[in-house]
Amino acid sequence: MRLTLLSLASLFVSCFIMMLGNGLINILLPVRMGFEQLGTDTIGMVLSLYFVGMLAGGLYARHLIRRAGHIRMFAGCLALAAVSILVCSLYTDAVLWGAMRILIGFCNACAFTAMESWLSESSTKDNRGKVLAFYQVVVLVAMFAGQFLINLASPQGTVLFVxxxxxxxxSIIPIVMSRNSGPQVEEVEAMSLLALLKVSPLGVVCCFISGLTYSAAFNMLPVFAGGYGIIDFELSLYMGAAIMGAFILQFPVGYLSDRFDRRSVLLVILIASALVGFSVTFLAGLDLFWPMSIATGITCGIIACIYPLSISESFDKLRQSEMVAAMGCLMLAFAMGGIIGPYSTSIVMDLFGNSSLFLFLGVVQLLLGVFVVYRMFARVALPVEKQEHFVMQGAASAAMIDLDPRIEYHEVEKPLSPEALIAAEIADSDPAAAVKLARAVAISTPEKGAEIAGAVATVEGIDVLRLYEVMLEAVPDQIQSITSAIVSAKPDLGYELVSKLAQSEPEQVIEVAAEIGRTIPELRLEMARVAVEAAPLSAVEVADYYAKVLAEERESIRPADREDEGYEQSSEELISQISNLVSQISNLVPEQAMDVAVKVVEAIPDMAATVASEYAENLSECRSEEMIQELIDTVDSINTPEEATQELNQEAVDFVERLSEAAPDQSLDIAGAVVEALPECADEMINALSEGEEPLENEMVVSLDDRPEGKTAL
Known part of the structure; x- marks a missing residue:
């Protein structure tokens, strides 16, 4: 994580400087327009136009990146934003300032998109959430610090504009001077607003109201403060309190959102924000600056939390494949609210005075609260444990779609290094020379060995097994990464390659097989087989690992995804994988079959009946005359077929008891599955299950009586 942040230092520095400038602009413009005696409604209109530009920038930023290039677009937009604010220093004209405000909004949206794609390329599935959090901290700290720059000169002059x-x-310099090249940007298709509104009405409405209240609060707050004589350094402190509240309150709100019904949390904080907001006007009238600042921080902090809550609420109702498309729609709803917010609020303030800001915001939040109550009666709440986690999202910047840990992760395909490209070109004409080159590079530059081996393996005509043998001999300490790279290039040779590894480096097989099985799911069964073949004593460990992986995948399926047409098919495939896993390992090491089955059931309790049925089928096959005779010949204590049958029945009973301990709620299903395959052991099964628990015996008898005729011995 530390290395990732260090590699992104230039981007974070650029982001900090850029948001420092934006923080100053956001407080400077309304203050300056107040000095110029512009009407409150005019101030509101000019400030609203920023979100018009931001909406346009969000729609066209990716197109501009593909056309002009990542870094050039970033530099050009920030240079244009700088020109826009400098133009504002030349003339105090509302129309001109409104046009420049649109331009700044457009440029900021493009810059946010550029930074998002850069951060996304540099982060991994495991650290992208932390990268997002650090980015949000940089943005909010810079915005906070920018409020205090207004004290360096008079807002009535041109110094602050300059x-x-x-x-x-x-802010252009750190990124332009960076060694990193800009990443590729993929087109994102947005879901229609109407389609999302049907799926999650509350999420869309909350996002719209969030844009309205956030833009109104943070743009019109300097005008409100000016009406009570809060200027200069006090104004910086007051605005800083609002921004700090927007940062701090995301932690307790996020905590509550993840542990209680999200709609209930939203309703409570809306009521609390409205009541605290009403108190701000009262405290301001009493000239109580610090209590007023704290109250403002609380209400503005809650307003800032509505945006991430609306995203979480929408994600609760969406399939994971729809999340990226939905984010574009949510950003549209937020921007539309942002366009309306400052101007509608300025009209209210113009009619009823500056003191009506928080009264207006409170009324809007209470109306949203009424809609929340309506939705609580209209739709049953999702169980808390199935809700999407709250993720901190700053409304001051564009949504970080690819960095959101809830979004489906797609590995970024990085371009091959020059060495790998040369090796692949040589392999086309001289495969033997390419293998030698891969060996030489791996020895001299170990960190590039896996990449080059994978590149060479993709070329037609290459003897992949020979390449692997050479690499295995040359750099045994790098063989784990090299194995993964070659298997990724040639998945059909996965079993053979790892089998070769087992011959020379058996101690590494389990770890390598586990990694390949994790990254290439279709090879899991083959990797489990080769791992058990290489280390039979590790059969239970291998089964435990893969069972937990499959269990995690099954649990990670979201409620909305379970309603998808393909869910039933994927669920059947998962059940088949689990059944095949037990069968395969049990056949390889029959003496550990029971332990393997127990481990799988411990990881996935509701698969107990399926595992029991698979195990019982294997036991049923052991009842052939040949197997009975083999038991008599190999086990000293067994001398007759009746004793052999009794031993098998006892094994079935022991199996059911152990599986029932692992999954107590599935006891009857386990016993039923075993008895269905082995009807002759029904009496022993009932006796074992009914010891001390007569209700279980009765349920078992009823269960067996319900089975088709001929399936039981009762």
């Missing part, structure tokens, strides 16, 4: 332009221009 300083804002300098900061925006300076």
């Amino acid at each position: 300083l804002s332009g300098i900061l925006l221009s300076a």
Whole structure:
């Protein structure tokens, strides 16, 4: 994680400087327009136009990146944003400032998209959530610090406008001077607003109201403060309290959202925010600055939390494959609210005075609360344990779609290094030379060995097994990564390659097989087989690992995905994988078959009946005359066919008892599955299960009586 953040240092520095400039601009413009005696409604209109530009930028940013290039687009947009704020210093004209505000919004949206794609490429599935959190901290800290820059000069002059332009221009330098190249940007198809509204009405409405209240609060707050004589450093402190509240309150709200019904949490915080907001006006009238600032921080913090809550609420109702498309729609709803927010609020403030800001915000939040109550009666709440986790999302910047840990992760395909490209080209004409080159590079530069081996393995005509043997001999300490790279290139040779590894490095087989099985699911059964063949004593460990992997995949299927047409098919495939896993390992090491089955059931309790049925089928095959005779010949204590049958029946009973301990709620299903395959052991099964628990005996008898005739011995 530390290395990832260090590699992104230039981007975070650029982001900090850029948001420092934006923080200054956001407080400077409303203050300056107040000094120019512009009407409150005019101020609101100018500030609203920022979100018009942001909406346009969100729609066209990816197209501009593909056309002009990642870094050039980033530099060009921030340079244009700097020009826009400098133009504002030349003339105090509402129309001109409105046009420049649109331009700044457009440029910021493009810059956010560029930073998002950069961060996404540099992060992994495991650390992308932490990268997102660090990015949000950088943005909010810079916005907070930017509020205090207004005290460096008079807002009535041009110095602060020039300083804002300098900061925006300076933010270009770290990224332009970075060694990293810009990543590829893929097109994201947005879901229609109407389609999302049908799936999650509350999520869309919350996102719209979030844009309205957030833009109104943070844009019109300087105007509100000016009406109570809060200027200069006090204004910076007051605005800083609002921004700090937006950061701090995401932690307790997120905690509550993950542990209680999300709609109930949303309703409570909306009521709390409205009541605290009403108190701000009262405290301001009493000239109580610090209590007023704290109350403002609380209500503005809750307003900032509505946006991530709306995303979580929408995700609760969406299939994972729909999340990326839905995010574009949610951003559209937020931007539409942002366009309406400052202007509608300014009209209210113009009619009823500046003190009506928090009254207006409170009424809007209470109306949203009424809609929340309606949705609580209209749709049953999702169980808390199945809700999507709350993820911190700052409304000041564009949503980080690819960094959201709830979004389906897609591995970024990085371009091959020059050495790998040369090796692949040589392999086309001279495969033997390419194998020698791969060996030489792996010895001299071990960190590139896996990449080159994988590149060479993809070329037609290459003897992949020979390549693997050479690499195995040359760099045995790198063989785990090399094996994974070659198997990824040639999955059909996975079993043979890992089998070769088992001959020379058996101690590494289990770890390598587990990694390949994790990254290439279709090879799991083959990897389990080769791991058990290489280390038979590890059969239970291998079964335990793969059972837990399959259990995690099954548990990770979201409620909305379970309603998908393909869910039943994928569920059947998963059941088949589990059944085949037990059967395969049991055949390889029959003496550990029972332990393997128990481990699988411990990981996936509701698969107990399926596992029991598979195991019982194997026991049934052992009852042939040949197997009975083999038991008599090999086991000293067994001398007659009756004793052999009794031993097998006892094994079945022991199996049911052990499986029932692993999955107590499935006891009857386990016993029923075994008796169905082995009807002759029904009496022993009932006796074993009914010891001390007569109700179980009765249920078992009823269960067996319900089975088709001929299936039981009763």
